[in-house]
């Protein structure tokens with residue numbers, strides 16, 4: 001139904017969309033997730049021509065949308081958009097908000113436009129609000145009116161740009177319920193959202209956008225439970241990370257410890273966990289120091305806000321080998337402490353680096 005090929009968008013020197021290719025089939029519900037500023041809104045705005053793409057092509061049912069001869073209002077009608085900020089006309093009542101575009105753009109007479117408007121209001125649960133003005137409505141009601149207004153144009157696809165992010169938390173679910181209902185009825189939709197649970201159960205496919213690309217796409221199960229690429233994983237698990245590089249044996253141990261404490265404090269790690277992190281770092285360093293002349297050592301700490309896990313890893317040149325392996329050390333105590341405070345300990349070599357990783361025992 002929609003085919004996007006090598007779409008790009010620049011604002012001056014800023015490349016927002018690098019190279020986006022995607023296909024959206026009839027009846028599909030696609031959720032787009034990703035950090036802010038990665039071009040999710042720009043992508044939607046390019047799809048319905050509110051922003052002019054810098055390159056690539058967009059086809060809807062085999063019509064090239066970027067052809068200068070294309071009838072832009074007709075494209076917008078086929079692919080209608082619902083915005084974060086509702087965009088209702090404040091000086092018009094709900095009914096007039098809904099009939100304006102169908103009368104102007106589709107040439108409907110007033111009576112048919114009003115009949116359609118009443119049907120759509122019923123569908124979004126606001127049959128009684130036809131005469132109200134936008135400022136008499138709650139945020140959730142306004143957004144439902146905006147959805148009804150969009151539906152009144154009988155679009156083939158609806159693009160939602162963060163439809164619930166301007167809402168009071170108590171009003172999110174009434175809007176999501178309406179979108180769920182549209183999904184059940186087979187409406188084709190592309191939804192930019194931060195509501196992960198919603199995205200997970202309403203969509204057929206999820207696009208994770210990052211770095212100006214659809215960085216990873218898959219079923220909700222793939223993206224939310226088994227993301228395969230590092231940025232997707234970091235986003236889904238809300239991973240906060242800390243990195244410290246040591247490149248000489250005369251490094252500032254106390255300075256580094258203070259930085260790690262700062263990181264733990266910032267993310268409100270439990271005192272016991274913080275203690276375990278510092279202890280593991282100290283013991284692991286102890287084992288690594290004799291090998292420091294072989295090259296730099298990187299200490300990475302990753303904290304997942306989603307599941308509370310703290311992962312600690314030490315990366316050093318592969319030639320160093322696994323410092324936990326017998327024969328590399330004389331003192332058994334660090335080894336015992338590490339095996340006690342670190343769980344799921346693994347050692348793997350990739351790209352010339354040996355990485356010793358473990359989950360810090362929660363304290």
Ligand code: ADP
Nearest residue numbers: 011014016034035036037038039040041042043
């Ligand atoms: P998202 O919706 O993922 O948060 P946006 O598509 O809104 O991201 O924005 C992506 C980038 O494009 C941001 O860096 C933003 O500042 C920039 N941008 C968006 N609109 C414009 C514009 N009209 N002029 C210049 N830069 C813009």
Ligand code: MG
Nearest residue numbers: 040041042162
């Ligand atoms: Mg946006």
